[in-house]
Amino acid sequence: MTELLRIEDLRVAFSTRAGTVDALHGVSLSLEKGQTLGLVGESGSGKSVTAYAITRLLDRAGKITGGRILFRGTDVTRVPERDLRALRGAAMSMIFQNPRAALNPIRSVGDQIADAIRAHRDLSKKEARAQALDLLKAVLIRDPETRLDAYPHELSGGMCQRIMIAMAIACEPDLLIADEPTTGLDVTTQKTVMDLLARITADRGMAMVLITHDLGLAAQYCRDIVVMERGRIVESGETRALFSDPQHPYTRRLIAASPTPRSTVEDLARAAQEAGEVLPPIAATPRPAPEPGTPPLLEVRNLIKDYGAPTRAVDDVSFSIPRGGSLGLVGESGSGKSTLSRLICRLIDKTDGDVIFDGEAIGGIPARDFHRAPQRRDIQIVFQDPNDSLNPRFSAFDSIAHPLRTLEGLRDGATLKARVEEAAQRSGLPPELLTRFPHQLSGGQKARVGIARAIALRPRLLVLDEPTAALDVSVQAIILNLLDRLRREDGMAFLFVSHDLNVVRMMCERVVVLRLGKVVEEGSGHSLFANPQSAYTRELLAAIPHFDPAPVPVQA
């Protein structure tokens, strides 16, 4: 095998307001022709910086301060800017994380592919268009003749990513760098896109560097894996060997923190402890178990939400959650799970059906008046994106104190302070962070503020809308473990909304699978996994990438 890419002791630094920050501290790796390499790590590990350095696409603040990047024997770090253009696209190309943002919204996708071809080859417009059509066929786009003239907004996220793949392979590069190519796509779409990518690179003998935070994905599609942490490579090796016998503690932690079909919350707790998470002893006395025969805490009856679109966002959904119980809502984008969680939180109004909380019908109270309803403090919600769910002008203290002030009428004083600090402590948020503003907190810390705010009132039902979707796996492990503890401490009921079946199975006793607003399947977490009844659930389960027991071979 001939070596295609060799990186020797690569160092990259970014100049920021606080001075120069080193992003890569001497990264070395090599890649053969046609090899697939997975670059895994969490945010801040430097995996994307490595990719941008290879293509010399670092932004102005980033500088390669040392080392060499040998691509087909030439040192990319020394190539003058004008020669780079011949290299990019033709010899190496890149697929970006957000396909919609990477495509020009006002040009048809066919023109954009043709542009990519004509940038490197002297072809007429007609010839380029014919090639673009071939490429669309290669990336398995249905009805390619008409899609050639489509604009990015007319295509789904998965299709946009296929267009990006078509552009990236247009000039038959030797190296394809895919930077989180399927983040933000549904699992089933992820599977089709990744299968396609794997087949194309194998067919055309391209080498691929797959950058991802998802260990399962890397394991399934890459021959070798490089694990990065804080700008350093901590471990590398052949995929199966690396996963069966990880050497570095960080790799072990990462593997332990990744939810698998068999992992339990206790596994996550261990991963959390290894990461140095110290949780306070159980603070509250659990609520007494409900008497047999008491009505469920929450009952959703034939709930419908119609936005006037051809299909209803939520279409005749019924389920119930017992006191202190936990129910998972799973579905892909457009399944109506977020709408449903907002209906139950009474942030939006239903079209029909009812929501019964603790024996009282609350579906009829208009959402705009629900803030005055007595049930407001009993139903709280943790939002998906911790960056978006905190008021930028409120300190962490004010964010957590807000519901206590409005719903319990606590004014500034020792009681309020004590309650806020207690909620923060139970959420694992150090008290010294309470004076900080959201932009001064990390993603995991913001998630904790969001959780502390929701549990401060000791609600009886906590709705969790993808609470960990925006977090790194190790942070996710800690947060999930924390949520599970809180539920047991307080006897809260959970409605856990997620696209991640593994997470839902760990966290919930019962699971409801939604598709296009309808309930596809309902059952206990374990039976749903062991013996899925509907074809859709089976498809969902099959699409989740695994890294154990052994990498599943790629279907061609």
Next chain:
Amino acid sequence: MSATLRHAGWVMRGNPVTALAIAGVALLVLVAILAPWITPYDPIASSVAEALRPPSAAHLFGTDQLGRDILSRLIMATRLDLMIAASAVILSFAAGAVIGAFCGYRGGTLDRVVGRVVDVLMAFPLFVLAMAMVAALGNRVENIVIATAIINLPFYIRFARAEVNIRRDAGWVEAARAGGEGHLAIVLRFLLPNVLPAMAVQISLNLGWAILNAAGLSFIGLGVTAPTPEWGIMVAEGARFITAGQWWLVAFPGLALMLTVLCFNLMGDGLRDILDPRMRT
């Protein structure tokens, strides 16, 4: 507070023009406040013997056709012009931000009605509208303020509406609702404070524009009347003497107007960087 100051210092070190503009505005405000005590001469006392003297040691900026000291008149005029501009902008900002924020939050009929009214207001040539209003309401300083406020109102309404609209469904607004907050408080205590930094830029740009507007109205003889010192009137009166070579009657008030507007405009951009908490690290 000290963090804000540190941050402001950082922004100004990176962008000295902002620092210069802020210093300029501060100087203007200081001059306006101290005006009655720092004028070397009585700004309205005329002395025919001293008429039309070019700049000299005794009269730094020269004297006008009635022998009044131009520097003293400029200083007194700073006070009047800044006051007109500031009151007009504060009025339209306060009303516009609240109206716009409610429209952006509620949407629906209220939003549509207010939106069309704003469209109608903006369809008029704004200066002509201001002229008509002053003419109709009466030739007084208060009416210049009201007219300037009204013609500025549409911009604030639109701005606040758009900024609130994009934040209306943000997670932290939903969180506030889940926290039991009423709609009025969400608009006033959650949304408006988040919109203010962006609006501060608008305010600063608008102050310059309002000064020009007030000066323009006086220039054509509306609002402030002679012998009150005001930049627009001074330019209007001095214009007759340019052809005779007595340039200082026009040049100094004109320069004052230009520098003031420039300072406010430059300050606008710097303010955005200073007031936005996300720019801090």
